[in-house]
Amino acid sequence: MSLKQEPEQALKTPGQAGEVALPDFKRRRRRFNYTPFLLLLPATLFLAIFFLYPMLQSFIIAFQDSQGGFTFDNIDTMVKDTNFGDALKYTLLFIVIIVPLQVVLALIMALVINTGLKWAGFFLYIWTIPLAISDLAAGIVWYSIFTNHGYINQILIQLGLTQTPIDFLSFENPTLVFVAVVIAELWRATAIVMVILVAGLQVIPRAYTEAAEVFGASPWQRLWHVTLPMLKPSLQVALILRTILAFQTFALVFALAGRIMPVLAGEAYKWYNDVRNVGVAATYALLILLLSLANTFIYLRFLNTKAEELA
């Protein structure tokens, strides 16, 4: 966002920043300015107490045996577990398929909202409704749509398209179950990406697109060469947030796919809640943390926005 403000400031500086503003800056520089630190303090404390401390604690638990000694047993148990391979596979598969789909969809939705058409604001409200629904509730809603005696099958039977219900959620057809989960997850969590992109679009000054228009750029060219590069910081935030959240999703997958599609967060929950083995649960949590960190690093590295790109 700061990048976007630079041209504006550059325009203002020569004309407006005269003798009135400069002494003010000077006076401020003389004393140490505590305000930014004070403003950051509550958030830092919050993060330290509720995120950093538990994170360190789970890190310790992951390498602790029942007597409190150091051990790699938890990692060993996790890796050798029947569900580990599947959980890792499905989690990564979900992310690889769902996140790009969501970004494309969200971008289209955000562009529609940003057109400023008469009903655009209305769509913003409608599309963000799923945000207020918990993933478990969303899972149950979609379960009632896809199940044997659910809405889709009722409609198909009423229309005479099938005699007996189609098993969308059959353990015999994991691909179909996977598609159902993808649809449900798209419905549930695309809005968060859209909201970030809408915010990003709103701060792009119209002047750029208008200038491109004057030079005869087609709408497609304007999107590709003006809007998208300017939207890169927002896209980065949206991708990081969405992918991290996707690593944590499991209630929706539990509700739709049951036992056949284990995911990492779900395994952590099961080891903690059902098996009551905190060590292995913490190891899973640690793995999710590492994957999230790696993924954030990749996004920051490869979606790096350079100031000159925007100039």
Added chain:
Amino acid sequence: MKRYFPLGVVLTLLATLLLSACGDNTAAPVATTAAASATTAAGAVTTAAGAATTAAAGAATTAAAQANAGDIVWLSTQLSAVQENEGFTKNVLNSFNGKVNYIQKDNGPYTDQILSEEKAGKVTVSLLGGLHGDFPPFIQNDLLEDLTPLAAKLKDRGIPQTFLDLGKMGTNKQYYIPWMQATYVMAYNKKALQYLPAGADANKLTYDQFRDWAAAIQKGTGERKLGIPAGPKGLYNRLLQGYLYPAYTGGEVTGFRSPEAVQMWTYLKDLWKYANPQSVSYEFMQEPLQSGEVWLTIDHTARLIDAVKSKPDDFVLAPAPSGAKGLAFMPVLAGMAIPKGAPNKAGAEALIDFISTPQTQINTTRQVAFFPVVKADLPADLAPGIKAEAAAVAAQSSAPNALPSLLPVGLGAQNGDFNKVYTDTFTRIILKNEDIKTVLEDETKIMNNVLNTAKAPCWSPDPPSTGPCQVK
């Protein structure tokens, strides 16, 4: 102002998202749990409201039975369904002379609350309610009071000795007093009766007849209408431990990899062909029964009760099928325990006394699908659903070939690992189609390790062992 409107909308939405995300973490993946956590929150609110009434109690009345027992926080893993929870607090606990805050939590948070309260040295809970398998972590950390004197006081209530022994968890201390019992029974839709194999009696099925019935239903309707609660929170591990294994091998553990066990898994693979392919996400069988997706199933009585309560004319409950070694069934036992350092120990003891009276036990049965553990004759005016359930439970336990299979005894912290052996075996053999013998050999090693760590001797119906119980 107008310029900031979109930003305002975005911030509001982000706040909503954060709030809903925080809410998610407490919700476990079953609908009823989500609802239950809402009631838990409500329970916590009433705690504060009731605090003022405590001080005045006690001194005025002389007879101990009439004395106000004061404030009691009862933390429990049981009665997670909103209706059950409300019925129990409003219609059972209300007649107790004292202020009881019944708080229901899932097993994980429940255990952690007690462990951390004890660690912090500030116990707020006076009474613990839970299933037999919920107590081991507390016993391992020596956090429970020995209730032997209270058990002696309640001797005239007629609690069966097997139940009291289970409450000792393999020691000589009475860690919990039995609270209520349930079991797993078969349930079917009356529409399924037309497909019952010739010569079979729905009340005395064998497992082979049970499979043939499921097959006939599929042939007749074109749908697989046998349901198995094999979802993430489904209780099919108990069906393996307490029903199929003992019915085929005569025990839960020792015959884990015996030829009879191989035969059982072969049977289950065969049966699974007729099971609704959504069985992997079924948790409470009353739901698919009511929707008509499932016509035939076996599940915990508390997870079938809604179906028989709402449509007593459509659904029938019957004893589970039998195998070569008998009609194996697992009685499920819930108990009450007092944590060490409980703020109101006397009140908790008075509450246990109250809960164990025949009248309260009958009232409990009226509200929830659990049955008395004390000597109490169920009245004739029970709701049709509960009555049907009581009849099925009685028929099952009094069958001539009945083979009661107890919940694991003395496993301590290894309880979860023990269950995982069964669910993993199921996943590998049934869902991943791995070779039966190889899987049983692999899992036997894990099972023996679990039992060695717990040092648990064999429990009924396995023959008694010297040293830890081991797979033969």
